Amino acid sequence: MTEELLNLPVPQVPTGDHGVAWLRSNVVRFTNGPDHARKRALTTKLIEDVNVTTLDELATALHLPGSLDDIAKIAPCYQPHEPVTAEADAAVERLAGTHDEETAARIGLLVQAWAATNALAEHLRTGNPAPPVPITRRATETGVIEVSLDGHPFGHGPHACPGRALATKIAKNMAFKAMHHQDEPLILPNAWDYTSAAALHAAGFHAIGTTSLGVAAAHGIPDGMGLAGEQAIALAALLKDLPCPITVDLESGFGMDAADLVAGLDAAGVNLEDGRPHGLAEVREQADLIARVKERAPGVFLNARIDTHWQGIAIEETEARAKAYVDAGADGIFVPGLTEPHDIEKLANLAPLNVLAQNRAPKELGDLGVKRISTGSLLFRAALHHTVATAKAVRDGGIPQAFSYEDVQALVSPGTRSVAG
Numbered sequence: 001m002t003e004e005l006l007n008l009p010v011p012q013v014p015t016g017d018h019g020v021a022w023l024r025s026n027v028v029r030f031t032n033g034p035d036h037a038r039k040r041a042l043t044t045k046l047i048e049d050v051n052v053t054t055l056d057e058l059a060t061a062l063h064l065p066g067s068l069d070d071i072a073k074i075a076p077c078y079q080p081h082e083p084v085t086a087e088a089d090a091a092v093e094r095l096a097g098t099h100d101e102e103t104a105a106r107i108g109l110l111v112q113a114w115a116a117t118n119a120l121a122e123h124l125r126t127g128n129p130a131p132p133v134p135i136t137r138r139a140t141e142t143g144v145i146e147v148s149l150d151g152h153p154f155g156h157g158p159h160a161c162p163g164r165a166l167a168t169k170i171a172k173n174m175a176f177k178a179m180h181h182q183d184e185p186l187i188l189p190n191a192w193d194y195t196s197a198a199a200l201h202a203a204g205f206h207a208i209g210t211t212s213l214g215v216a217a218a219h220g221i222p223d224g225m226g227l228a229g230e231q232a233i234a235l236a237a238l239l240k241d242l243p244c245p246i247t248v249d250l251e252s253g254f255g256m257d258a259a260d261l262v263a264g265l266d267a268a269g270v271n272l273e274d275g276r277p278h279g280l281a282e283v284r285e286q287a288d289l290i291a292r293v294k295e296r297a298p299g300v301f302l303n304a305r306i307d308t309h310w311q312g313i314a315i316e317e318t319e320a321r322a323k324a325y326v327d328a329g330a331d332g333i334f335v336p337g338l339t340e341p342h343d344i345e346k347l348a349n350l351a352p353l354n355v356l357a358q359n360r361a362p363k364e365l366g367d368l369g370v371k372r373i374s375t376g377s378l379l380f381r382a383a384l385h386h387t388v389a390t391a392k393a394v395r396d397g398g399i400p401q402a403f404s405y406e407d408v409q410a411l412v413s414p415g416t417r418s419v420a421g
């Protein structure tokens with residue numbers, strides 16, 4: 001029924017030659033028939049031509065750099081049933097320059113992107129499964145009706161969202177970044193394959209990381225030697241399907257160009273470490289690497305792992321490295337082995353701090369300033385432990401508890417994959 005309703009024409013808007021009225025009467029969103037087909041092709045082409053990780057980059061790619069403040073003024077007045085403010089009209093005129101169809105398409109696309117993507121990011125951050133745009137409108141013979149978008153978060157039919165893939169990527173980036181600026185620390189479980197990640201998401205975790213030990217060891221490869229790059233990249237490609245942000249442990253880049261690697265991953269976050277298979281990177285070398293990655297993919301949360309502390313090197317060196325990496329653009333710092341409250345507080349002042357799960361409650365770590373608690377390889381090691389324990393229990397005549405066959409099938413069935421994309 002909803003699909004039939006969404007196939008109906010969209011309500012007409014009056015023609016306008018200025019401000020929001022001009023914008024409305026020229027964008028794809030409020031047109032029908034052949035006009036719609038032409039404008040839709042133009043919009044789709046604009047979207048296909050961009051490869052960006054943030055809304056700011058999208059604005060620049062659409063030749064509207066620095067325009068998001070104006071877009072934020074236009075967005076609440078964009079729908080035909082909303083009143084137009086003088087501020088919104090002025091914002092459209094500032095951005096428009098020439099009043100042609102392509103200009104309207106670029107502004108309209110950014111307006112559509114801005115409001116809905118911010119809403120989706122917030123839903124992803126909080127795990128809200130409702131459609132971020134709850135209703136839309138259609139024209140019937142008896143007047144305009146509201147159509148619920150429950151079950152169709154990106155619409156359906158001729159007006160279905162052409163920006164879905166791009167929006168999902170940007171919203172996941174935004175949500176993941178916001179998860180590092182909450183009062184309570186983000187609890188980030190680390191998965192080693194598709195189903196372990198899907199099970200963790202289904203259990204209510206809003207973001208999932210990968211564990212380099214788990215991914216490498218599951219393929220019979222030792223960790224930390226840069227040898228499991230192919231496997232980590234293949235897993236990242238699978239995890240893109242999950243309706244939550246994913247962060248990928250890249251060790252030190254697997255001997256590849258880390259900037260290329262990150263730009264091609266489509267992950268909301270990455271861990272990049274300064275440990276190398278045979279020692280530590282120079283601070284400058286690692287800071288330059290971080291800067292290059294952030295330049296290519298500014299929206300991807302770069303968690304700079306510092307490998308000094310667990311090697312017994314003085315905390316001052318860890319702090320100096322943390323400062324250098326944050327100055328280079330790192331969004332967060334990760335110090336494995338960090339447990340001393342005084343050290344935690346000191347480093348938490350520099351940037352969102354990630355520590356491994358330890359013998360302290362999340363609340364206690366949060367009070368010390370920690371913003372992210374990861375499980376690292378713990379879940380993989382626990383799974384291995386339970387696998388062997390379960391086999392032994394069977395040998396001893398028991399049937400231990402496990403996910404059912406149906407539970408696992410449900411985690412990998414296409415219908416369960418994504419509200420967000």
Ligand code: HEM
Pocket residue numbers: 006028029030040043047108109110112113114116117120131132133136137149152153154155156158159160161162163164166167168170171
């Ligand atoms: C990069 C971000 C985005 C871009 C560029 C974008 C672009 C567009 C455009 C141009 C349209 C109008 C298409 C037409 O009328 O033919 C549209 C429609 C739509 N978009 Fe998006 N959008 C973005 C993000 C989102 C997000 C995050 C959501 C919500 C999850 C969303 C939900 C929708 C829906 C429901 C419609 C259809 C409305 C209807 O049929 O009445 N969009 N989008």
